[in-house]
Amino acid sequence: MPRTPARVRRRTRVPAPGPPAAGTSSADTAAEEEAHDQPGRAGRALWRRLPLRTAAGLVPAVLVGVWALAHRSLMASGVHDLVAADPGWLLAALACTGLGWAANSVARQGTVLEPLPRLPLLATQFAATAAGQLAPAGLGASAVNLRFLRVNGVPLARATAALALYSLAESCCRVGLLLVLLAANPHALHAKGLLPDGDGLLLLAAAAAAVTAAAVLTLVLAGSLRRAAAGFVTDALADARTLHARPERALALWGGSLVFPLIQAASMAAVARALDLPVAPVPVALAYLAATCAAALVPTPGGIGSVDAALAVALVAAGAPTGAAASAVLAFRIVTVWLPLLPAALTLSALIRRKVL
Template sequence: MPCPACQAPSPCPQPHVGTAWKPSPDVTVERLSPGLPRRLPLRQILCLLPLALVVVVAVQHRSVLADGFGHLATAEWPWLLAAAAATCLTWVAAAVTRQGALVERLPRRRLLATQFAAGAANHLLPTGLGASAVNLRFMAVCGVPLARSSAALALYMLAESVARVGLLVALLIAFPDALRIGVLLPDGAAGPLLLAAGAVVCVALTVLLLVRRVRTVVFSFLRTALSEARSVHARPARALALWGGAITFPALQAAGLAAVGQALGLPVPPLHMAVAYLAATVAVALVPTPGGIGSVEAALIVALVAAGGPAAVATAVVLAYRIITVWLPLLPGALTLGALVRWKVI
């Protein structure tokens, strides 16, 4: 092999003190260190991680899966297909809302695939964190700065929350007897809940006022978020996509639950089931469990019972609904997430 410094035949007559030897491009790592095992690339590990998490979550909830599939076997299939169609349309609504929260145009197909993958990530990580991380990474790959992508994410979450609560309030005004509040909120529970919420707000305000670094970060983020919101609402197409998608997303989710209720013969009017769904999801949003698994089921069952449904049928409806909206898309969603990581889309 010639000398790497002067290309003289080996052994080189010159000492070349301080010259570091570097392998030529055609020298592979295996030739340099044949005794060392090859390391698995980090991106390849990230591709396999969603599948491993799916297996873990499925094993932990295998009894729920068995019960849910058992109820699906006895349901009316046209209504189940309607529920599945509504579930698929939720990813389209999420993609439209994400685009509406950002001025830059995002690639449509990759954006839709990212929402499908983000749904799987959201069920594998604490509520909201999985989808937020996937979408932040997607916007970063698309060239959006972190400050503006974070502002767009905050605007999306705000629009979705306002739309969900607004839709719930509108339906409660239209159907005041849809829920029996006494079943949802036991006597004497309102006071402690309000006290706990007030304590959380007071602690947050105290930290904001006393810690200068936190105050600086929060105010800087708010300035960026307000600027982004003004830019979005200055474009009618973006504003329509933002708020139209934000309203459509929970409406489709509620329609999916109503369709499953019809498939299993739940004796509750569909609009009352929609009210029950919105009330349960608003209540469970504060519980940081992965994808709401466990907490969402409990809240939905209680809400459907409060809407007038028998407990046994309400339980069957919720289990079947979660099979359609969570467990069936989970594996393909995880595969899509791994593929997007491998292709460097996220």
């Protein structure tokens, strides 16, 4: 009988590891394998050890980019108005903005006894302009300054008291400057249309009374909160007395707090002059101060919306046409906020990475 050929199975053999080549030891072979695997392990270790501070430093720039994309049509309209403006006055407005950061730095130094490093303090105020656009009522800028004080050794309670003292001094100086200019120029603003009348005033009064009553009721019912608030006020007053016992700190606090809104008003007047707004500089400054004081009642991120609307109404009350007032407000927002926004966000990221904040 014929035989059926048997199936031949092919097997692939893995060669057994042979002895190391001549002149190569097992230790050298292990070193070569470790060196070969080193880049992969280094990359994995770098990914695992990516600092949270570095990631946090990238957040402001990303948020600014998203915000700019969302408002690109509005920014394009404002840039179109700026092209025809006087560049000299626009540079003057930009210079006033920079001087405002310097005045802010002086005022911040006046709120604490410890000497703060000057250049990092100035950079922090510049970076705080970006943070201020991301949170309402200046909370972003306050958070940046609080972190800066904590990094420079100021205890949390005293750093918080310093922020409260700055807000109080700046608000008092802003309102006081407005009242002085109004007394010197009583007919610079037309109150009709600028302030609500009738039902509007009644609604504002009712809202203010409700907020005050809610705050008082909360303090009365919450014993621990009341004690904490009383302790904070006591400590803050003690710190304020100590600071005002040193003339250089008191001068820095109140001088910087007074110069800051004055420089901001001058920046608005420079923008109005660049656009040939038919309003004199003093009424423009008055309109800006009145608008910022009124907009403080409606906190929005960076004052966007509340300040813009109040400023447009105030400029119209000062005698500007409606269209020209809107263009001036948009140009002022671009020069003083939007143009420095990306550099400020990058500065904020750098300060976070360098552990200044």
